[in-house]
Amino acid sequence: MSGALIDGKAIAADLRKELTETVSKLSKKPGLAVILVGNDPASEVYVGSKIKACEKVGILSFERRLPADISEADLLKEIELLNTDDAVHGILLQLPLPDHLDANTCIQHINPDKDVDGLHPLNTGRLVAELDGFVPCTPQGSLMLIKSVQEDLTGLHAVIIGRSLLFGKPMGQLLLSENCTVTQAHSKTRDLPKLCARADILVVAVGRSEMVKADWVKDGAIVIDVGINRQEDGKLKGDVALDEVKEKARAITPVPGGVGPMTIACLLKNTIKAAL
Ligand code: NAP
Secondary structure, three states, rough: OOEEEEHHHHHHHHHHHHHHHHOOOOOOOOEEEEEEOOOOOOOOOOHHHHHHHHHHOOOOOEEEOOOOOOHHHHHHHHHHHHHHHOOOHHHHHOOOOOOOOHHHHHHHHHOHOOOOOOOOHHHHHHHHHHOOOEEEEEEEHHHHHHHOOOOOOOOOOEEEEEOOOHHHHHHHHHHHHOOEEEEEEEOOOHHHHHHOOOOEEEOOOOOOOOEEEEHHHHOEEEEEEOOOEEEOOOOOOOEOOOHHHOOOEEEEEEOOHHHHHHHHHHHHHHHHHHOO
């Protein structure tokens, strides 16, 4: 079987079109504040693309560039100002932060109702309790990609490799809420290839170039590759060996052009939700 590539770019473009229409009907413009501490080049690129994406759908963006040596107390004050600013509906703190700043402390200072990254513990709790809240963007987008292949996931066995707060854990919750049987794998999991080969849905978020080979994948599985690994030649590769795995999978996301575009589209979606 040669599986179809799941076109994340096209699905994200459809979502952005829908969001642009929603924004055009609103009486106020949604506003997203993006906080960038320091000048990490990768973070600069991510922030730039988020701001550009906001403009395209009609969301106002407010960039807060802060020096790398800012104290935690001053960063918390900046967050507080944005928490009380009525023009700001969503606040995104670009990670990673410089070593002297504690990301958890800073995230916990964001008003949970403006936490469009979905990383505040209250939103994590809402997700687990299946209450309305903000769902982290990458798992939210990954679920949309899975559902673009198969709407009803009831009873399917999903294996997720990775258990980060940013991706693995919320992805597990989302698939559990879709009535999948979820196995959460990580660096201490035994017999990982064998475990993965039993998955109807395999989601990989590790950060190791082409770790998942064809013999890790069940015939006809849906495979979502979240990994982003920059090669020496500057090209991006995922955590899954795409060329060989696509021969076995029913559908698979490429890197680039799979999960990546969905992350930003879901950030826009969360910001609009925050403004409603
Ligand atoms: P992370 O916090 O570093 O988590 C990596 C996870 O992989 C951990 O749970 C770790 O297990 C597990 N792991 C590491 N080595 C392993 C191994 N040999 N076998 C099995 N599991 C292993 O990373 P993350 O933030 O979740 O991101 C994961 C990847 O997704 C990265 O490449 C990142 O760049 C990418 N990403 C992409 C997007 C996007 O928009 N496309 C968004 C977010 C992340 P332990 O918990 O046991 O250490």
